[in-house]
Amino acid sequence: MYKALVNVTLRKSILDPKGKAAREALHNLGYSTIEDVRIGKFIEINIKADSEKEAEAIARDACSKLLANQVMEDFTIQITKV
Amino acid sequence: MTIGVLVFPGSNCDHDAYHALKHVMGVETKFIFHKETDLSGIDAIIIPGGFSYGDYLRSGAIARFSPVMQAVQEFAAKGGPVLGICNGFQILLESGLLPGAMLHNQQLRFTCKQIYLRTESRNTVFTSEIPQNKILKVPVAHGEGNYYADEETLKKLIENDQIIFRYVGPNGENDSNYNPNGAIQNIAGICNESRNVLGMMPHPERAMESILGSSDGKYIFESLLKSLITA
Structure with missing residues:
Protein backbone atom coordinates (compact mmCIF):
# COMPACT_ATOMS: atom_id res chain seq x y z
CA MET A 1 0.00 0.00 0.00
CA TYR A 2 1.21 3.48 -0.87
CA LYS A 3 0.13 6.87 0.30
CA ALA A 4 0.01 9.77 -2.15
CA LEU A 5 0.17 13.25 -0.69
CA VAL A 6 -1.29 15.64 -3.23
CA ASN A 7 -1.04 19.43 -3.11
CA VAL A 8 -3.30 21.42 -5.40
CA THR A 9 -2.69 25.15 -5.77
CA LEU A 10 -3.94 27.86 -8.08
CA ARG A 11 -1.57 28.48 -10.98
CA LYS A 12 1.03 31.13 -10.31
CA SER A 13 -0.44 33.37 -13.01
CA ILE A 14 -3.83 33.42 -11.27
CA LEU A 15 -4.60 35.81 -8.44
CA ASP A 16 -5.42 33.86 -5.28
CA PRO A 17 -7.94 36.04 -3.41
CA LYS A 18 -8.03 33.78 -0.33
CA GLY A 19 -4.25 33.82 -0.08
CA LYS A 20 -4.25 37.58 -0.49
CA ALA A 21 -6.84 38.02 2.29
CA ALA A 22 -4.79 35.76 4.60
CA ARG A 23 -1.62 37.70 3.80
CA GLU A 24 -3.33 41.00 4.67
CA ALA A 25 -4.52 39.53 7.97
CA LEU A 26 -0.99 38.29 8.75
CA HIS A 27 0.39 41.74 7.99
CA ASN A 28 -2.17 43.20 10.41
CA LEU A 29 -0.84 40.80 13.05
CA GLY A 30 2.62 42.20 12.51
CA TYR A 31 4.15 39.50 10.30
CA SER A 32 5.73 42.09 8.06
CA THR A 33 8.28 39.63 6.67
CA ILE A 34 5.63 37.34 5.19
CA GLU A 35 5.66 38.26 1.55
CA ASP A 36 3.21 35.94 -0.07
CA VAL A 37 0.53 33.42 0.93
CA ARG A 38 -1.10 30.97 -1.42
CA ILE A 39 -3.92 28.72 -0.29
CA GLY A 40 -4.58 25.37 -1.90
CA LYS A 41 -5.90 21.92 -1.14
CA PHE A 42 -4.19 18.96 0.47
CA ILE A 43 -5.46 15.51 -0.53
CA GLU A 44 -4.31 12.21 0.93
CA ILE A 45 -4.91 9.06 -1.13
CA ASN A 46 -4.21 5.45 -0.19
CA ILE A 47 -3.41 3.32 -3.23
CA LYS A 48 -3.02 -0.43 -3.62
CA ALA A 49 -0.15 -0.82 -6.06
CA ASP A 50 2.85 -3.10 -6.68
CA SER A 51 5.40 -0.32 -6.94
CA GLU A 52 5.94 3.31 -6.15
CA LYS A 53 5.99 4.03 -9.86
CA GLU A 54 2.62 2.41 -10.39
CA ALA A 55 1.14 4.28 -7.41
CA GLU A 56 2.42 7.56 -8.75
CA ALA A 57 0.98 6.89 -12.21
CA ILE A 58 -2.43 6.19 -10.66
CA ALA A 59 -2.27 9.33 -8.50
CA ARG A 60 -1.21 11.43 -11.48
CA ASP A 61 -4.09 10.11 -13.58
CA ALA A 62 -6.56 10.80 -10.74
CA CYS A 63 -5.25 14.35 -10.41
CA SER A 64 -5.48 15.10 -14.12
CA LYS A 65 -8.97 13.64 -14.45
CA LEU A 66 -10.65 14.86 -11.29
CA LEU A 67 -8.67 16.16 -8.33
CA ALA A 68 -7.17 19.20 -10.05
CA ASN A 69 -8.54 21.40 -12.82
CA GLN A 70 -5.48 22.15 -14.89
CA VAL A 71 -7.09 25.16 -16.51
CA MET A 72 -6.51 26.99 -13.22
CA GLU A 73 -4.63 24.63 -10.88
CA ASP A 74 -1.23 22.95 -10.56
CA PHE A 75 -0.57 19.85 -8.46
CA THR A 76 2.35 18.06 -6.88
CA ILE A 77 2.44 14.41 -5.74
CA GLN A 78 4.57 12.82 -3.06
CA ILE A 79 4.48 9.02 -2.70
CA THR A 80 5.37 7.14 0.47
CA LYS A 81 5.13 3.43 1.26
CA VAL A 82 2.81 2.55 4.15
CA MET B 1 -41.49 19.51 -27.87
CA THR B 2 -40.01 18.57 -24.51
CA ILE B 3 -37.38 20.36 -22.46
CA GLY B 4 -35.34 18.42 -19.90
CA VAL B 5 -34.18 19.98 -16.65
CA LEU B 6 -31.35 18.02 -15.02
CA VAL B 7 -31.55 17.27 -11.30
CA PHE B 8 -28.40 16.57 -9.28
CA PRO B 9 -28.19 16.07 -5.54
CA GLY B 10 -27.83 19.70 -4.46
CA SER B 11 -29.51 21.36 -7.46
CA ASN B 12 -31.73 24.15 -6.15
CA CYS B 13 -32.85 26.07 -9.23
CA ASP B 14 -34.32 23.01 -10.94
CA HIS B 15 -37.84 23.94 -9.85
CA ASP B 16 -37.35 27.56 -10.92
CA ALA B 17 -36.29 26.37 -14.37
CA TYR B 18 -39.23 23.93 -14.49
CA HIS B 19 -41.66 26.71 -13.49
CA ALA B 20 -40.18 29.12 -16.05
CA LEU B 21 -40.58 26.63 -18.90
CA LYS B 22 -43.71 24.72 -17.95
CA HIS B 23 -45.86 27.44 -16.42
CA VAL B 24 -44.57 30.71 -17.87
CA MET B 25 -43.55 29.52 -21.34
CA GLY B 26 -46.17 26.74 -21.45
CA VAL B 27 -43.91 24.05 -22.87
CA GLU B 28 -43.73 20.38 -21.90
CA THR B 29 -40.90 20.05 -19.34
CA LYS B 30 -39.44 17.02 -17.61
CA PHE B 31 -37.04 16.61 -14.71
CA ILE B 32 -34.13 14.31 -15.58
CA PHE B 33 -32.40 12.66 -12.64
CA HIS B 34 -28.59 12.56 -12.61
CA LYS B 35 -28.60 8.75 -12.88
CA SER B 40 -34.46 10.30 -26.18
CA GLY B 41 -37.47 12.52 -26.82
CA ILE B 42 -35.76 15.54 -25.24
CA ASP B 43 -35.29 18.56 -27.50
CA ALA B 44 -33.21 20.80 -25.23
CA ILE B 45 -31.42 20.44 -21.91
CA ILE B 46 -31.28 22.92 -19.05
CA ILE B 47 -28.54 22.37 -16.46
CA PRO B 48 -29.85 24.37 -13.52
CA GLY B 49 -28.13 26.24 -10.73
CA GLY B 50 -27.44 25.05 -7.23
CA PHE B 51 -24.68 23.18 -5.48
CA SER B 52 -24.46 19.83 -7.24
CA TYR B 53 -22.78 17.27 -4.98
CA GLY B 54 -22.32 20.01 -2.39
CA ASP B 55 -19.74 21.75 -4.60
CA TYR B 56 -17.25 19.24 -3.11
CA LEU B 57 -13.74 19.46 -4.59
CA ARG B 58 -14.74 22.21 -7.06
CA SER B 59 -18.11 23.48 -8.30
CA GLY B 60 -19.33 21.08 -10.96
CA ALA B 61 -16.32 18.75 -10.69
CA ILE B 62 -18.25 15.70 -9.46
CA ALA B 63 -21.43 16.34 -11.47
CA ARG B 64 -19.35 16.22 -14.62
CA PHE B 65 -18.86 12.45 -14.17
CA SER B 66 -22.52 11.66 -13.42
CA PRO B 67 -24.25 9.25 -15.85
CA VAL B 68 -26.57 11.95 -17.19
CA MET B 69 -23.62 14.18 -18.13
CA GLN B 70 -22.18 11.43 -20.33
CA ALA B 71 -25.52 11.46 -22.17
CA VAL B 72 -25.47 15.27 -22.33
CA GLN B 73 -22.01 15.13 -23.93
CA GLU B 74 -23.45 12.97 -26.72
CA PHE B 75 -26.57 15.14 -26.97
CA ALA B 76 -24.43 18.28 -27.36
CA ALA B 77 -22.10 16.62 -29.86
CA LYS B 78 -25.14 15.93 -32.06
CA GLY B 79 -26.04 19.62 -31.96
CA GLY B 80 -28.72 19.48 -29.24
CA PRO B 81 -29.17 22.80 -27.40
CA VAL B 82 -27.79 22.83 -23.84
CA LEU B 83 -28.18 25.81 -21.50
CA GLY B 84 -26.13 25.80 -18.28
CA ILE B 85 -27.13 28.37 -15.70
CA GLY B 100 -12.13 28.08 -19.25
CA ALA B 101 -12.70 27.73 -15.51
CA MET B 102 -14.50 29.42 -12.64
CA LEU B 103 -12.60 31.07 -9.78
CA HIS B 104 -13.96 32.36 -6.47
CA ASN B 105 -15.52 35.80 -6.72
CA GLN B 106 -12.80 38.42 -6.44
CA GLN B 107 -14.43 39.91 -3.33
CA PHE B 126 -30.69 31.17 -26.95
CA THR B 127 -30.26 34.81 -27.93
CA SER B 128 -31.79 35.24 -31.40
CA GLU B 129 -35.01 36.82 -30.08
CA ILE B 130 -33.39 39.30 -27.71
CA PRO B 131 -34.19 42.75 -29.13
CA GLN B 132 -31.14 44.54 -30.51
CA ASN B 133 -29.48 46.89 -27.99
CA LYS B 134 -31.76 45.64 -25.20
CA ILE B 135 -30.01 45.56 -21.83
CA LEU B 136 -31.30 42.61 -19.79
CA LYS B 137 -31.97 42.88 -16.05
CA VAL B 138 -31.36 39.45 -14.53
CA PRO B 139 -30.24 38.36 -11.03
CA VAL B 140 -26.96 36.67 -10.12
CA ALA B 141 -26.47 34.47 -7.03
CA HIS B 142 -23.08 32.81 -6.77
CA GLY B 143 -19.81 32.58 -4.88
CA GLU B 144 -17.74 31.25 -7.77
CA GLY B 145 -18.58 33.19 -10.91
CA ASN B 146 -15.23 34.76 -11.64
CA TYR B 147 -14.76 33.42 -15.16
CA TYR B 148 -11.18 32.76 -16.15
CA ALA B 149 -9.59 31.73 -19.43
CA ASP B 150 -5.97 31.96 -20.50
CA GLU B 151 -4.97 34.46 -23.15
CA GLU B 152 -5.04 31.98 -26.00
CA THR B 153 -8.53 30.73 -25.11
CA LEU B 154 -9.77 34.29 -24.71
CA LYS B 155 -8.45 35.21 -28.11
CA LYS B 156 -10.30 32.26 -29.63
CA LEU B 157 -13.53 33.18 -27.84
CA ILE B 158 -13.37 36.69 -29.28
CA GLU B 159 -12.39 35.56 -32.77
CA ASN B 160 -15.25 33.04 -32.93
CA ASP B 161 -17.84 35.41 -31.44
CA GLN B 162 -18.32 33.03 -28.47
CA ILE B 163 -18.69 35.70 -25.78
CA ILE B 164 -22.46 35.97 -25.53
CA PHE B 165 -23.13 38.11 -22.43
CA ARG B 166 -21.12 40.78 -20.61
CA TYR B 167 -21.90 42.56 -17.35
CA VAL B 168 -22.66 46.23 -17.99
CA GLY B 169 -24.38 49.14 -16.25
CA PRO B 170 -28.18 49.70 -16.40
CA ASN B 171 -27.73 51.78 -19.56
CA GLY B 172 -25.14 49.50 -21.12
CA GLU B 173 -22.11 51.26 -19.61
CA ASN B 174 -18.79 49.44 -20.00
CA ASP B 175 -17.52 49.67 -16.45
CA SER B 176 -15.96 46.89 -14.38
CA ASN B 177 -17.75 48.35 -11.31
CA TYR B 178 -20.84 46.61 -12.67
CA ASN B 179 -19.00 43.28 -12.80
CA PRO B 180 -20.26 41.34 -9.74
CA ASN B 181 -17.43 38.81 -9.47
CA GLY B 182 -14.24 39.97 -11.22
CA ALA B 183 -14.77 37.82 -14.33
CA ILE B 184 -12.18 38.45 -17.02
CA GLN B 185 -13.38 41.02 -19.57
CA ASN B 186 -16.72 41.25 -17.68
CA ILE B 187 -17.78 37.94 -19.22
CA ALA B 188 -21.14 36.63 -17.97
CA GLY B 189 -21.82 33.97 -20.59
CA ILE B 190 -20.10 32.10 -23.41
CA CYS B 191 -21.03 29.48 -25.99
CA ASN B 192 -19.11 26.64 -27.65
CA GLU B 193 -17.74 26.79 -31.17
CA SER B 194 -20.81 25.04 -32.59
CA ARG B 195 -22.99 27.63 -30.76
CA ASN B 196 -25.46 25.05 -29.33
CA VAL B 197 -24.07 25.02 -25.77
CA LEU B 198 -24.42 28.19 -23.69
CA GLY B 199 -23.19 28.76 -20.15
CA MET B 200 -24.16 31.83 -18.14
CA MET B 201 -23.80 32.85 -14.49
CA PRO B 202 -26.96 35.05 -14.26
CA HIS B 203 -30.35 33.38 -13.74
CA PRO B 204 -32.81 34.06 -16.59
CA GLU B 205 -35.22 31.54 -15.04
CA ARG B 206 -35.57 33.88 -12.04
CA ALA B 207 -36.46 36.81 -14.29
CA MET B 208 -39.65 35.51 -15.89
CA GLU B 209 -42.41 37.58 -14.27
CA SER B 210 -42.29 41.36 -13.82
CA ILE B 211 -43.98 41.08 -10.42
CA LEU B 212 -40.76 39.35 -9.29
CA GLY B 213 -38.52 42.17 -10.54
CA SER B 214 -37.92 41.46 -14.22
CA SER B 215 -39.21 39.39 -17.10
CA ASP B 216 -36.14 39.85 -19.29
CA GLY B 217 -35.16 36.20 -18.87
CA LYS B 218 -38.10 35.27 -21.11
CA TYR B 219 -36.23 36.47 -24.20
CA ILE B 220 -33.73 33.64 -23.74
CA PHE B 221 -36.39 30.93 -23.46
CA GLU B 222 -38.45 32.48 -26.27
CA SER B 223 -35.37 32.30 -28.49
CA LEU B 224 -34.83 28.64 -27.61
CA LEU B 225 -38.48 27.66 -28.18
CA LYS B 226 -38.63 29.50 -31.49
CA SER B 227 -35.51 27.71 -32.70
CA LEU B 228 -37.03 24.35 -31.74
CA ILE B 229 -40.28 25.10 -33.56
CA THR B 230 -38.53 26.11 -36.74
CA ALA B 231 -35.92 23.34 -36.51
Missing part, protein backbone atom coordinates in the same frame (compact mmCIF):
# COMPACT_ATOMS: atom_id res chain seq x y z
CA GLU B 36 -30.51 8.74 -16.19
CA THR B 37 -28.66 7.85 -19.37
CA ASP B 38 -31.49 8.07 -21.89
CA LEU B 39 -32.29 11.51 -23.33
CA CYS B 86 -24.85 29.25 -12.76
CA ASN B 87 -23.82 25.85 -11.36
CA GLY B 88 -24.87 24.52 -14.76
CA PHE B 89 -22.27 26.79 -16.36
CA GLN B 90 -19.67 25.51 -13.88
CA ILE B 91 -20.56 21.91 -14.79
CA LEU B 92 -20.20 22.71 -18.53
CA LEU B 93 -16.73 24.16 -17.87
CA GLU B 94 -15.64 21.16 -15.79
CA SER B 95 -16.94 18.76 -18.43
CA GLY B 96 -14.99 20.53 -21.15
CA LEU B 97 -18.12 21.38 -23.15
CA LEU B 98 -17.11 25.01 -22.68
CA PRO B 99 -13.56 26.38 -22.34
CA LEU B 108 -14.62 36.40 -1.76
CA ARG B 109 -18.31 36.85 -0.97
CA PHE B 110 -21.38 35.11 -2.24
CA THR B 111 -23.13 37.79 -4.28
CA CYS B 112 -26.88 37.86 -4.81
CA LYS B 113 -28.33 40.86 -6.67
CA GLN B 114 -29.86 42.18 -9.89
CA ILE B 115 -27.29 42.87 -12.59
CA TYR B 116 -27.43 44.09 -16.18
CA LEU B 117 -26.36 42.17 -19.26
CA ARG B 118 -25.47 43.18 -22.76
CA THR B 119 -26.00 40.54 -25.44
CA GLU B 120 -22.77 40.42 -27.42
CA SER B 121 -24.04 37.94 -29.98
CA ARG B 122 -27.58 37.14 -31.07
CA ASN B 123 -26.24 34.38 -33.24
CA THR B 124 -27.23 31.47 -30.94
CA VAL B 125 -30.48 29.58 -30.41
Whole structure:
Protein backbone atom coordinates (compact mmCIF):
# COMPACT_ATOMS: atom_id res chain seq x y z
CA MET A 1 0.00 0.00 0.00
CA TYR A 2 1.21 3.48 -0.87
CA LYS A 3 0.13 6.87 0.30
CA ALA A 4 0.01 9.77 -2.15
CA LEU A 5 0.17 13.25 -0.69
CA VAL A 6 -1.29 15.64 -3.23
CA ASN A 7 -1.04 19.43 -3.11
CA VAL A 8 -3.30 21.42 -5.40
CA THR A 9 -2.69 25.15 -5.77
CA LEU A 10 -3.94 27.86 -8.08
CA ARG A 11 -1.57 28.48 -10.98
CA LYS A 12 1.03 31.13 -10.31
CA SER A 13 -0.44 33.37 -13.01
CA ILE A 14 -3.83 33.42 -11.27
CA LEU A 15 -4.60 35.81 -8.44
CA ASP A 16 -5.42 33.86 -5.28
CA PRO A 17 -7.94 36.04 -3.41
CA LYS A 18 -8.03 33.78 -0.33
CA GLY A 19 -4.25 33.82 -0.08
CA LYS A 20 -4.25 37.58 -0.49
CA ALA A 21 -6.84 38.02 2.29
CA ALA A 22 -4.79 35.76 4.60
CA ARG A 23 -1.62 37.70 3.80
CA GLU A 24 -3.33 41.00 4.67
CA ALA A 25 -4.52 39.53 7.97
CA LEU A 26 -0.99 38.29 8.75
CA HIS A 27 0.39 41.74 7.99
CA ASN A 28 -2.17 43.20 10.41
CA LEU A 29 -0.84 40.80 13.05
CA GLY A 30 2.62 42.20 12.51
CA TYR A 31 4.15 39.50 10.30
CA SER A 32 5.73 42.09 8.06
CA THR A 33 8.28 39.63 6.67
CA ILE A 34 5.63 37.34 5.19
CA GLU A 35 5.66 38.26 1.55
CA ASP A 36 3.21 35.94 -0.07
CA VAL A 37 0.53 33.42 0.93
CA ARG A 38 -1.10 30.97 -1.42
CA ILE A 39 -3.92 28.72 -0.29
CA GLY A 40 -4.58 25.37 -1.90
CA LYS A 41 -5.90 21.92 -1.14
CA PHE A 42 -4.19 18.96 0.47
CA ILE A 43 -5.46 15.51 -0.53
CA GLU A 44 -4.31 12.21 0.93
CA ILE A 45 -4.91 9.06 -1.13
CA ASN A 46 -4.21 5.45 -0.19
CA ILE A 47 -3.41 3.32 -3.23
CA LYS A 48 -3.02 -0.43 -3.62
CA ALA A 49 -0.15 -0.82 -6.06
CA ASP A 50 2.85 -3.10 -6.68
CA SER A 51 5.40 -0.32 -6.94
CA GLU A 52 5.94 3.31 -6.15
CA LYS A 53 5.99 4.03 -9.86
CA GLU A 54 2.62 2.41 -10.39
CA ALA A 55 1.14 4.28 -7.41
CA GLU A 56 2.42 7.56 -8.75
CA ALA A 57 0.98 6.89 -12.21
CA ILE A 58 -2.43 6.19 -10.66
CA ALA A 59 -2.27 9.33 -8.50
CA ARG A 60 -1.21 11.43 -11.48
CA ASP A 61 -4.09 10.11 -13.58
CA ALA A 62 -6.56 10.80 -10.74
CA CYS A 63 -5.25 14.35 -10.41
CA SER A 64 -5.48 15.10 -14.12
CA LYS A 65 -8.97 13.64 -14.45
CA LEU A 66 -10.65 14.86 -11.29
CA LEU A 67 -8.67 16.16 -8.33
CA ALA A 68 -7.17 19.20 -10.05
CA ASN A 69 -8.54 21.40 -12.82
CA GLN A 70 -5.48 22.15 -14.89
CA VAL A 71 -7.09 25.16 -16.51
CA MET A 72 -6.51 26.99 -13.22
CA GLU A 73 -4.63 24.63 -10.88
CA ASP A 74 -1.23 22.95 -10.56
CA PHE A 75 -0.57 19.85 -8.46
CA THR A 76 2.35 18.06 -6.88
CA ILE A 77 2.44 14.41 -5.74
CA GLN A 78 4.57 12.82 -3.06
CA ILE A 79 4.48 9.02 -2.70
CA THR A 80 5.37 7.14 0.47
CA LYS A 81 5.13 3.43 1.26
CA VAL A 82 2.81 2.55 4.15
CA MET B 1 -41.49 19.51 -27.87
CA THR B 2 -40.01 18.57 -24.51
CA ILE B 3 -37.38 20.36 -22.46
CA GLY B 4 -35.34 18.42 -19.90
CA VAL B 5 -34.18 19.98 -16.65
CA LEU B 6 -31.35 18.02 -15.02
CA VAL B 7 -31.55 17.27 -11.30
CA PHE B 8 -28.40 16.57 -9.28
CA PRO B 9 -28.19 16.07 -5.54
CA GLY B 10 -27.83 19.70 -4.46
CA SER B 11 -29.51 21.36 -7.46
CA ASN B 12 -31.73 24.15 -6.15
CA CYS B 13 -32.85 26.07 -9.23
CA ASP B 14 -34.32 23.01 -10.94
CA HIS B 15 -37.84 23.94 -9.85
CA ASP B 16 -37.35 27.56 -10.92
CA ALA B 17 -36.29 26.37 -14.37
CA TYR B 18 -39.23 23.93 -14.49
CA HIS B 19 -41.66 26.71 -13.49
CA ALA B 20 -40.18 29.12 -16.05
CA LEU B 21 -40.58 26.63 -18.90
CA LYS B 22 -43.71 24.72 -17.95
CA HIS B 23 -45.86 27.44 -16.42
CA VAL B 24 -44.57 30.71 -17.87
CA MET B 25 -43.55 29.52 -21.34
CA GLY B 26 -46.17 26.74 -21.45
CA VAL B 27 -43.91 24.05 -22.87
CA GLU B 28 -43.73 20.38 -21.90
CA THR B 29 -40.90 20.05 -19.34
CA LYS B 30 -39.44 17.02 -17.61
CA PHE B 31 -37.04 16.61 -14.71
CA ILE B 32 -34.13 14.31 -15.58
CA PHE B 33 -32.40 12.66 -12.64
CA HIS B 34 -28.59 12.56 -12.61
CA LYS B 35 -28.60 8.75 -12.88
CA GLU B 36 -30.51 8.74 -16.19
CA THR B 37 -28.66 7.85 -19.37
CA ASP B 38 -31.49 8.07 -21.89
CA LEU B 39 -32.29 11.51 -23.33
CA SER B 40 -34.46 10.30 -26.18
CA GLY B 41 -37.47 12.52 -26.82
CA ILE B 42 -35.76 15.54 -25.24
CA ASP B 43 -35.29 18.56 -27.50
CA ALA B 44 -33.21 20.80 -25.23
CA ILE B 45 -31.42 20.44 -21.91
CA ILE B 46 -31.28 22.92 -19.05
CA ILE B 47 -28.54 22.37 -16.46
CA PRO B 48 -29.85 24.37 -13.52
CA GLY B 49 -28.13 26.24 -10.73
CA GLY B 50 -27.44 25.05 -7.23
CA PHE B 51 -24.68 23.18 -5.48
CA SER B 52 -24.46 19.83 -7.24
CA TYR B 53 -22.78 17.27 -4.98
CA GLY B 54 -22.32 20.01 -2.39
CA ASP B 55 -19.74 21.75 -4.60
CA TYR B 56 -17.25 19.24 -3.11
CA LEU B 57 -13.74 19.46 -4.59
CA ARG B 58 -14.74 22.21 -7.06
CA SER B 59 -18.11 23.48 -8.30
CA GLY B 60 -19.33 21.08 -10.96
CA ALA B 61 -16.32 18.75 -10.69
CA ILE B 62 -18.25 15.70 -9.46
CA ALA B 63 -21.43 16.34 -11.47
CA ARG B 64 -19.35 16.22 -14.62
CA PHE B 65 -18.86 12.45 -14.17
CA SER B 66 -22.52 11.66 -13.42
CA PRO B 67 -24.25 9.25 -15.85
CA VAL B 68 -26.57 11.95 -17.19
CA MET B 69 -23.62 14.18 -18.13
CA GLN B 70 -22.18 11.43 -20.33
CA ALA B 71 -25.52 11.46 -22.17
CA VAL B 72 -25.47 15.27 -22.33
CA GLN B 73 -22.01 15.13 -23.93
CA GLU B 74 -23.45 12.97 -26.72
CA PHE B 75 -26.57 15.14 -26.97
CA ALA B 76 -24.43 18.28 -27.36
CA ALA B 77 -22.10 16.62 -29.86
CA LYS B 78 -25.14 15.93 -32.06
CA GLY B 79 -26.04 19.62 -31.96
CA GLY B 80 -28.72 19.48 -29.24
CA PRO B 81 -29.17 22.80 -27.40
CA VAL B 82 -27.79 22.83 -23.84
CA LEU B 83 -28.18 25.81 -21.50
CA GLY B 84 -26.13 25.80 -18.28
CA ILE B 85 -27.13 28.37 -15.70
CA CYS B 86 -24.85 29.25 -12.76
CA ASN B 87 -23.82 25.85 -11.36
CA GLY B 88 -24.87 24.52 -14.76
CA PHE B 89 -22.27 26.79 -16.36
CA GLN B 90 -19.67 25.51 -13.88
CA ILE B 91 -20.56 21.91 -14.79
CA LEU B 92 -20.20 22.71 -18.53
CA LEU B 93 -16.73 24.16 -17.87
CA GLU B 94 -15.64 21.16 -15.79
CA SER B 95 -16.94 18.76 -18.43
CA GLY B 96 -14.99 20.53 -21.15
CA LEU B 97 -18.12 21.38 -23.15
CA LEU B 98 -17.11 25.01 -22.68
CA PRO B 99 -13.56 26.38 -22.34
CA GLY B 100 -12.13 28.08 -19.25
CA ALA B 101 -12.70 27.73 -15.51
CA MET B 102 -14.50 29.42 -12.64
CA LEU B 103 -12.60 31.07 -9.78
CA HIS B 104 -13.96 32.36 -6.47
CA ASN B 105 -15.52 35.80 -6.72
CA GLN B 106 -12.80 38.42 -6.44
CA GLN B 107 -14.43 39.91 -3.33
CA LEU B 108 -14.62 36.40 -1.76
CA ARG B 109 -18.31 36.85 -0.97
CA PHE B 110 -21.38 35.11 -2.24
CA THR B 111 -23.13 37.79 -4.28
CA CYS B 112 -26.88 37.86 -4.81
CA LYS B 113 -28.33 40.86 -6.67
CA GLN B 114 -29.86 42.18 -9.89
CA ILE B 115 -27.29 42.87 -12.59
CA TYR B 116 -27.43 44.09 -16.18
CA LEU B 117 -26.36 42.17 -19.26
CA ARG B 118 -25.47 43.18 -22.76
CA THR B 119 -26.00 40.54 -25.44
CA GLU B 120 -22.77 40.42 -27.42
CA SER B 121 -24.04 37.94 -29.98
CA ARG B 122 -27.58 37.14 -31.07
CA ASN B 123 -26.24 34.38 -33.24
CA THR B 124 -27.23 31.47 -30.94
CA VAL B 125 -30.48 29.58 -30.41
CA PHE B 126 -30.69 31.17 -26.95
CA THR B 127 -30.26 34.81 -27.93
CA SER B 128 -31.79 35.24 -31.40
CA GLU B 129 -35.01 36.82 -30.08
CA ILE B 130 -33.39 39.30 -27.71
CA PRO B 131 -34.19 42.75 -29.13
CA GLN B 132 -31.14 44.54 -30.51
CA ASN B 133 -29.48 46.89 -27.99
CA LYS B 134 -31.76 45.64 -25.20
CA ILE B 135 -30.01 45.56 -21.83
CA LEU B 136 -31.30 42.61 -19.79
CA LYS B 137 -31.97 42.88 -16.05
CA VAL B 138 -31.36 39.45 -14.53
CA PRO B 139 -30.24 38.36 -11.03
CA VAL B 140 -26.96 36.67 -10.12
CA ALA B 141 -26.47 34.47 -7.03
CA HIS B 142 -23.08 32.81 -6.77
CA GLY B 143 -19.81 32.58 -4.88
CA GLU B 144 -17.74 31.25 -7.77
CA GLY B 145 -18.58 33.19 -10.91
CA ASN B 146 -15.23 34.76 -11.64
CA TYR B 147 -14.76 33.42 -15.16
CA TYR B 148 -11.18 32.76 -16.15
CA ALA B 149 -9.59 31.73 -19.43
CA ASP B 150 -5.97 31.96 -20.50
CA GLU B 151 -4.97 34.46 -23.15
CA GLU B 152 -5.04 31.98 -26.00
CA THR B 153 -8.53 30.73 -25.11
CA LEU B 154 -9.77 34.29 -24.71
CA LYS B 155 -8.45 35.21 -28.11
CA LYS B 156 -10.30 32.26 -29.63
CA LEU B 157 -13.53 33.18 -27.84
CA ILE B 158 -13.37 36.69 -29.28
CA GLU B 159 -12.39 35.56 -32.77
CA ASN B 160 -15.25 33.04 -32.93
CA ASP B 161 -17.84 35.41 -31.44
CA GLN B 162 -18.32 33.03 -28.47
CA ILE B 163 -18.69 35.70 -25.78
CA ILE B 164 -22.46 35.97 -25.53
CA PHE B 165 -23.13 38.11 -22.43
CA ARG B 166 -21.12 40.78 -20.61
CA TYR B 167 -21.90 42.56 -17.35
CA VAL B 168 -22.66 46.23 -17.99
CA GLY B 169 -24.38 49.14 -16.25
CA PRO B 170 -28.18 49.70 -16.40
CA ASN B 171 -27.73 51.78 -19.56
CA GLY B 172 -25.14 49.50 -21.12
CA GLU B 173 -22.11 51.26 -19.61
CA ASN B 174 -18.79 49.44 -20.00
CA ASP B 175 -17.52 49.67 -16.45
CA SER B 176 -15.96 46.89 -14.38
CA ASN B 177 -17.75 48.35 -11.31
CA TYR B 178 -20.84 46.61 -12.67
CA ASN B 179 -19.00 43.28 -12.80
CA PRO B 180 -20.26 41.34 -9.74
CA ASN B 181 -17.43 38.81 -9.47
CA GLY B 182 -14.24 39.97 -11.22
CA ALA B 183 -14.77 37.82 -14.33
CA ILE B 184 -12.18 38.45 -17.02
CA GLN B 185 -13.38 41.02 -19.57
CA ASN B 186 -16.72 41.25 -17.68
CA ILE B 187 -17.78 37.94 -19.22
CA ALA B 188 -21.14 36.63 -17.97
CA GLY B 189 -21.82 33.97 -20.59
CA ILE B 190 -20.10 32.10 -23.41
CA CYS B 191 -21.03 29.48 -25.99
CA ASN B 192 -19.11 26.64 -27.65
CA GLU B 193 -17.74 26.79 -31.17
CA SER B 194 -20.81 25.04 -32.59
CA ARG B 195 -22.99 27.63 -30.76
CA ASN B 196 -25.46 25.05 -29.33
CA VAL B 197 -24.07 25.02 -25.77
CA LEU B 198 -24.42 28.19 -23.69
CA GLY B 199 -23.19 28.76 -20.15
CA MET B 200 -24.16 31.83 -18.14
CA MET B 201 -23.80 32.85 -14.49
CA PRO B 202 -26.96 35.05 -14.26
CA HIS B 203 -30.35 33.38 -13.74
CA PRO B 204 -32.81 34.06 -16.59
CA GLU B 205 -35.22 31.54 -15.04
CA ARG B 206 -35.57 33.88 -12.04
CA ALA B 207 -36.46 36.81 -14.29
CA MET B 208 -39.65 35.51 -15.89
CA GLU B 209 -42.41 37.58 -14.27
CA SER B 210 -42.29 41.36 -13.82
CA ILE B 211 -43.98 41.08 -10.42
CA LEU B 212 -40.76 39.35 -9.29
CA GLY B 213 -38.52 42.17 -10.54
CA SER B 214 -37.92 41.46 -14.22
CA SER B 215 -39.21 39.39 -17.10
CA ASP B 216 -36.14 39.85 -19.29
CA GLY B 217 -35.16 36.20 -18.87
CA LYS B 218 -38.10 35.27 -21.11
CA TYR B 219 -36.23 36.47 -24.20
CA ILE B 220 -33.73 33.64 -23.74
CA PHE B 221 -36.39 30.93 -23.46
CA GLU B 222 -38.45 32.48 -26.27
CA SER B 223 -35.37 32.30 -28.49
CA LEU B 224 -34.83 28.64 -27.61
CA LEU B 225 -38.48 27.66 -28.18
CA LYS B 226 -38.63 29.50 -31.49
CA SER B 227 -35.51 27.71 -32.70
CA LEU B 228 -37.03 24.35 -31.74
CA ILE B 229 -40.28 25.10 -33.56
CA THR B 230 -38.53 26.11 -36.74
CA ALA B 231 -35.92 23.34 -36.51
